[in-house]
Amino acid sequence: MTADSAIRVLLVDDQELFRSGVKVIVDAQDGMCVVGVAGDGFEAVRLVDELEPDVVLMDLRMPEMDGVEATRQIFAPDRMARRTRPVRVVVLTTFNLDDRAATAIRHGASGFLLKDTTPAMLRDAIRTVHSGNAVLAPTDLSLLLDHQFRESTPPPAAYLALTDKEREVFDAVARGLSNAEIAGLVFASESTVKTHVGAILRKLTLRDRVQIVVFAHRHGLVS
Numbered sequence: 001m002t003a004d005s006a007i008r009v010l011l012v013d014d015q016e017l018f019r020s021g022v023k024v025i026v027d028a029q030d031g032m033c034v035v036g037v038a039g040d041g042f043e044a045v046r047l048v049d050e051l052e053p054d055v056v057l058m059d060l061r062m063p064e065m066d067g068v069e070a071t072r073q074i075f076a077p078d079r080m081a082r083r084t085r086p087v088r089v090v091v092l093t094t095f096n097l098d099d100r101a102a103t104a105i106r107h108g109a110s111g112f113l114l115k116d117t118t119p120a121m122l123r124d125a126i127r128t129v130h131s132g133n134a135v136l137a138p139t140d141l142s143l144l145l146d147h148q149f150r151e152s153t154p155p156p157a158a159y160l161a162l163t164d165k166e167r168e169v170f171d172a173v174a175r176g177l178s179n180a181e182i183a184g185l186v187f188a189s190e191s192t193v194k195t196h197v198g199a200i201l202r203k204l205t206l207r208d209r210v211q212i213v214v215f216a217h218r219h220g221l222v223s
């Protein structure tokens with residue numbers, strides 16, 4: 001894989017020693033490279049605009065601007081509209097099932113990792129979010145989001161306009177099923193499932209499968 005086709009990673013953490021260690025790990029992986037580092041949320045937002053990374057590893061607890069607010073600003077509609085390539089955010093935390101991590105996911109992050117994760121898990125997480133999936137188990141994601149959306153809002157007209165098959169696929173994605181599992185459930189090929197997922201994302205103006213899960217919890221659509 002060439003440098004141009006490698007997964008571009010931005011590291012954000014206020015501890016220089018931690019940033020340096022993660023940079024060594026990421027740069028040692030095939031097919032990915034660190035394109036920038038930031039020590040706070042303000043710098044992170046600026047570098048995402050300037051460098052257009054594919055994946056941001058975002059520390060949650062930083063002075064000045066924390067990772068939750070930086071994530072919110074990165075996925076602000078005006079910034080999203082100006083980008084030429086999608087960006088995914090993985091938040092880094094020292095606490096499992098952190099409420100701040102849940103808020104960051106609600107703002108657009110694709111999941112979270114504990115800071116003591118292994119190099120292999122870090123590598124796999126970067127590849128997973130780059131492909132549009134979450135980096136935590138569906139049960140953990142649901143547990144986090146249940147605390148975020150204790151009162152759901154009615155689904156918008158765009159959801160009601162989904163076809164019966166698209167709603168069936170939507171429900172399966174919201175429950176964390178893979179394309180292969182969904183294909184067996186709806187008696188279709190994996191390529192057909194991918195087509196349905198793409199249509200759902202387009203109709204609901206969502207970025208990826210993680211946001212389908214967030215949407216389902218926000219509107220009380222999790223079965």
